[in-house]
Amino acid sequence: MHSILALILCFTFYPGIPDLHARQTDGEPRWYLGIQAGFMNSSLNTGSNAANITSSRFAFDENLYPTAGLHFGYRATEFERVQLSLMTGRFSLFTTHEFWPELLFDNQFEMAMLSTQLSLRRLTDALPPAADLYGNFGFGVRNSNQSVRAINESIIPEEKEELTESQDLSLIFSLGAGLNINLSSRLLFFVQYDYNFSNTDIISRDFAGQILDNDFIQTTNRWGSMTTGIRIRLGSGQSRTTPAADFTIAPVAVIPPAATAEEILSEADAEAEERVAAIEDEAETRVRATESEEEAAESVEIPEVRADSDKSETTEAEDQVEEELIEQVNDSLSVESVAETDVTESQTQTADALILTEEAEQAEEVISESVADAATSQTPYGLYGSVEGPFAGFTFSIYSFTSVSQAERVKLQKMDEGLRSHVVHAVVRGVDYYRVVIGLFPTLQDARAEIPNLPEAYRENHFILNVDAN
Structure with missing residues (x-):
């Protein structure tokens, strides 16, 4: 089970997976319908005070038990969903105690679960655009249809035959996580793992105790389940087109090389030189036009006042050229300042990312030590x-x-x-x-x-x- 979870995480963060079909996401609330199938497994006496007593008296008939169901959900926002799931499954155990008859206990159950799914995308942007990792929290009820039959030539006493079938209603609590992958604008694939708790055992103590005339009956009330399936979005909503699912990890921070900043400055200088050259050409044209006007004025003996006016216009054109040259130099300096600021911010983001990575590794070590301490603190008697x-x-x-x-x-x-x-x-x-x-x-x-x-x-x-x- 743990290896399957590891494969899911690798699939989520592996950057080399090719793009899937283009998809659409929308910010509007939407309903969805899904089907699912998977398997369950458990171990005897988890959380039991009589672990070593019952483990030698029962055994599972199979290692994995299939489960199937459907669900109907409502996505309130991009990060929250509410879902109602209907599932069916089966558990079976047989007796192994030397003083008991060889019997097979079977529990064919139906389960209804109301759960809340919270997206982890608000906590991290490291996921690909088309993938969504979420946590699942739910509670519900389980209707158990229990039965027992003799195996290997054993018999059930006649006075116990009316007790061979029983129904039991119990509460279920679930805690898990899952991965959504968008295949198209309406179709979604998901994989989900849940750890389930119940207030009664998978084989009721009272039911098994009456059959076996024993008050030491205890199996387990916990099991894990892995499910996968397809969800179909209903309705339309206001959509906006987004990129295809490229499954590429978004970089935390990118430090541009020194050549990039130099190229930015070089391009800015080249643009400034082109603009200055254009302004100089325009000014030179104006000066030539002014000189032509002066020559024409002298030939027709224009009064001196007219020549003074033309000289004033020439002076104004030269002043304008000088002002534009100063503006170009200031623009080049501001471009260089922006490039240096981007480099500094990128370096700061990279340092923050390294600090977060170290803190995550330290937290993982603390969790591992706590689990090891809890495992060694249990008593087997x-x-x-x-x-x-x-x-x-x-x-x-x-x-x-x-x-x-x-x-x-x-x-x-x-x-x-x-x-x-x-x-x-x-x-x-x-x-x-x-x-x-x-x-x-x-x-x-x-x-x-x-x-x-x-x-x-x-x-x-x-x-x-x-x-x-x-």
């Missing part, structure tokens, strides 16, 4: 509540029966093996149970210290009982 018995102290419960004669036979068998064994009576949910126990210790610490000295078959297959004298 179960502790049952207080019961009344013929003695007082702490003892190890290794079997539980509804028949006192069967419990007495097992007790004698353990005594023949050299173990100090007793039968302790308890009432659970109105049913009488007879537990076979071995050993007696004054304190809980003494009992736990004796665990390494227990026979190998019971070191991880027991409960510690607190027995009060009658």
